Amino acid sequence: MKKIIFVLVVLIIVPNFAFCNAIDKLTESVKTKYPESHEVEPRLNESDNNQNLTIKGGIEHCIDVNLDDCIRMALGNNPRIQSAMQDVFASDARIKQAWSNYFPQFSWQSGYSRIRQLQLSDVFRENLIYNYWVLGQISASQLLYDFGVTQNQVTVRKLDNLGYRIILTGTINDVIYNVKDAYYNLQYAIKAKEVAENTVKQYSLFYEQAKAFYKAGVEPKVDVTISQLNLSNSKLTLIQAEHAINIAMAKLNNAIGIPYFTKYNLVEKLRYDAYDINLDKAVKICEKSRPEFQLAEVKVEQANQNVKLIKKSWLPKFYTQGQIEVGGRHPDSNYGYSLGAYINFPTINGMLIKHEIREAKSLYSKEQAKAIATKNAVYLEVQNAFYTLEEKKNKIPVAYIGVKQGKENYDLSLNRYKVGVGSPVELRDAQVQYEKSQLTYYQTLYEYNSAKANLEKSIGRNITNNEVELDKKTIRKIRNG
Numbered sequence: 001m002k003k004i005i006f007v008l009v010v011l012i013i014v015p016n017f018a019f020c021n022a023i024d025k026l027t028e029s030v031k032t033k034y035p036e037s038h039e040v041e042p043r044l045n046e047s048d049n050n051q052n053l054t055i056k057g058g059i060e061h062c063i064d065v066n067l068d069d070c071i072r073m074a075l076g077n078n079p080r081i082q083s084a085m086q087d088v089f090a091s092d093a094r095i096k097q098a099w100s101n102y103f104p105q106f107s108w109q110s111g112y113s114r115i116r117q118l119q120l121s122d123v124f125r126e127n128l129i130y131n132y133w134v135l136g137q138i139s140a141s142q143l144l145y146d147f148g149v150t151q152n153q154v155t156v157r158k159l160d161n162l163g164y165r166i167i168l169t170g171t172i173n174d175v176i177y178n179v180k181d182a183y184y185n186l187q188y189a190i191k192a193k194e195v196a197e198n199t200v201k202q203y204s205l206f207y208e209q210a211k212a213f214y215k216a217g218v219e220p221k222v223d224v225t226i227s228q229l230n231l232s233n234s235k236l237t238l239i240q241a242e243h244a245i246n247i248a249m250a251k252l253n254n255a256i257g258i259p260y261f262t263k264y265n266l267v268e269k270l271r272y273d274a275y276d277i278n279l280d281k282a283v284k285i286c287e288k289s290r291p292e293f294q295l296a297e298v299k300v301e302q303a304n305q306n307v308k309l310i311k312k313s314w315l316p317k318f319y320t321q322g323q324i325e326v327g328g329r330h331p332d333s334n335y336g337y338s339l340g341a342y343i344n345f346p347t348i349n350g351m352l353i354k355h356e357i358r359e360a361k362s363l364y365s366k367e368q369a370k371a372i373a374t375k376n377a378v379y380l381e382v383q384n385a386f387y388t389l390e391e392k393k394n395k396i397p398v399a400y401i402g403v404k405q406g407k408e409n410y411d412l413s414l415n416r417y418k419v420g421v422g423s424p425v426e427l428r429d430a431q432v433q434y435e436k437s438q439l440t441y442y443q444t445l446y447e448y449n450s451a452k453a454n455l456e457k458s459i460g461r462n463i464t465n466n467e468v469e470l471d472k473k474t475i476r477k478i479r480n481g
Contacts, residue, residue, distance in 0.1 A: 081171055087167065202431060302367075306363070314348050316343050
């Protein structure tokens, strides 16, 4: 309340210039809390020559994150992982459904009917009409033996569950790769912005230098115009670099699974991390860890179990059944029961069973061929990822030398320009080449890290020692959504 009275007094007494300063101080005093809706409004920033509208009172909270933090957030929030996990839970429930054949089955029935027997009425020359009550009829049956049909069904469901678990692992690998690639892309965008900011600073100095030379009568007016044009173009590049950061951060958020996330800072810089792996080692790791490699073998065994299951479709089932009921002409006038053991033979169609077995065998052979094709594709993917990583690795020192050469050329051109020997065109060309060499170097680092993440996805395991280990609390949180 005191602040509001103070503002009113200032509004009445102090001139406009003092009033603006008081408003700025009041805005600074509330930066530790969220502003009210009427406080967040467009105001004209007097220090801005371009008269841009800026928002006063808005506050952004930033947190520091690294790559491991992003991966952990993706494991708990990415909807693809959650969807694949629910498939695992559903397939586990289907295993229990298959086991239910070995459990007893119960049924309950009650009812009422009014009966008039047509044949008895013709024999005795009178209508026999009576009520029939079923107060309760309880039936129970228990499967004794089905020649392993239920066991085969359970085995098929277990293989199906194992397949979904492997798919979950593959989904996690894909999500982790997407997070890594988006993370490295954001690192590159940040570096590109730094290069653009340095370029703007340099062109600002060139512009001031050109004006000084022009006022001293050393350089013509055209040098000032060229310097001013270069400065404007560098500012446009900086705007594009800032926009690229926003897009890269949005892509990273999407890979994590949190589209609208709090602003954050990356605590890690784009760098080169060496790896110690050759192609033979990568292939051996792939054979043990790559989800698609394992899934192909599971599908082959599942097709084999389906062949065995269909071969047993003509076999009978042994079971017992019991029944007790209460009722009669009155709801509780009588009772009865029955007990027995039975052999239930299915309806046999020899032609149908023969061709169902033939179909199952064909599908089994098909899965074997698909498994070979899948393994061949995985081998090719691993080789492609490995050779691509080798290429990116070899490009890094060459790109770094290009940065040093670009810097030397830029320094020479700058010194020539300062003493009045060089031209602004020569200096601009040197600056452009130096800027391109920096961006090429950072682009090479990004491509190297992305290729390394792609190789990790191809073999199904990290090739460094910075694997993310989840504790039991985090795993429980992921499962509970």
